[in-house]
Amino acid sequence: MQQTTNTILMIRPINFRMNEQTAINNYFQEDLEIKNAQxxxxxxVEFDAFVEKLRAVGVNVIVEQDDKLLDTPDSIFPNNWVSFHKNGDVGLYPMFAENRRKERRDEVFIRLEKEGFKIENIIDYTSAEDEGIFLEGTGSLLIDRINSKVYCALSARANEELVIEFCEDFECTPVIFVANQTVEGNRLPIYHTNVMMCLAEKFAVICLNSIDDKKERKNVIKNLKQDGKEIIEITEKQMHQFAGNMLQVQGHDSQRYLVMSKTAHDSLTQNQIATIEKHCPxxxxxxxxxxxxxxxxxxxxxxxxxLPRV
Structure with missing residues (x-):
């Protein structure tokens, strides 16, 4: 099993804007006082520059265009509705915001098959939307593929029963907890696990302070240490700069990179950067x-x- 991949699917936006339907419980969103077209x-521009940087180091980026007619403001975040697995399985996930459900498109699968990938089986959890329960892909599920574990912070977008069902289907052990952030003086659940935690091959970047329950925090630390992961702790302030929202990928010659935004990078201390760079650039x-x-x-x-290649 491998934890990182050389191939990434990305969706180029056509109607990107602040999504009013997700702003209810995504406290990271802000309204920019400029027109949606701008x-x-x-x-x-940001998307294209990002793709170029990934390709420059040898990451195989498959860019699929969004469909203008669908009016899907969040289509730029495909990891919430789909996951692609080594055995040819594809996971399809129930989405909290109604206008995000239209992001699930067969064209994406057709494109991957054209690119030489094999899809064996689609495991579809989307009927849970009818019951008002959700699990937003690898936004909610941090999969440790090598150690067969799934880390998940419960929220309105990550239902515990569905997490357990996913773990049964994919033969993983769930590590479940609640992660909170302070919003106007209240501790409220963080909408996605991958905002407060990143799981790489040999380390994890995590905002441990967001896990208020000491028992749950201890359990997360125990699981990470058990599997030999170095824990790089970030503060809640750094988490708000997206310092937990990172992904380790492979470039040329299987070189690993930890990918993040400039905002996240700028928020890190010299010490944190040095610890990450011990493992990869x-x-x-x-x-x-x-x-x-x-x-x-x-x-x-x-x-x-x-996915396996044909």
Whole structure:
């Protein structure tokens, strides 16, 4: 099993803007006082520059265009609706925001098959939407593929029963907890696990202070240490700069990179940077518009492709 992949699927935005339906519980989103067309144009510039940086180090980036007719403001974050696995399985996930459900498109699978990947089986959890329960892909599920574990912070977008069902289907052990952030003086659940935690091959970047329950925090630390992961702790303030929203990928000659936004990179201390760079170089790109309006960052934009080749 491998934890990192060389192939990433990304969706180029057409109608990107602040999504009013996700702003309810994504406290990272802010309203920019400029027209949506300008926001989308800026997001496209950031997207293209990011793709170029990934390709420059040898990451195989498959860019699929969004469909203008669907009006899907968050399509730039495909990792929430789909996951691609080594055995040819594809996971399809139930989405909290109704306008995000239209992001699930067969064209994406057709494109991957054209690129030489084999899809054996689709495991579809989307009927849970009818019951008002959700699990937003690898936004919610941090999969330790080598140690067969799944880390998940419960929220309105990550239902515990569904997490357990996923773990049964994919033969993983769940490590479940609640991660909170302070919003206007209240501790409220963080909408996605991958905002407060990043799991790489030999280390984890995590905002441990967001796990208020001491028992749950201890359990997360125990599991990470058990599997030999170095823990790189970030503060809640750094988490708000998207320092938890990172992904380790492979470039030329299987060289690993930790990918993050410029905002996240700028928020890290010299010590944290040195600890990460002990394991692999950092690759960062400016994603300011996408982060401000979308409330997601570099990791959310990349759907890892682990599918077997034909």
């Amino acid at each position: 926001i989308n144009a800026k997001a496209q 950092i690759l960062s790109s400016s994603l300011e518009t996408i982060e401000t309006c979308g409330g997601g960052s570099a990791r959310c934009m990349m759907a890892e492709v682990f």
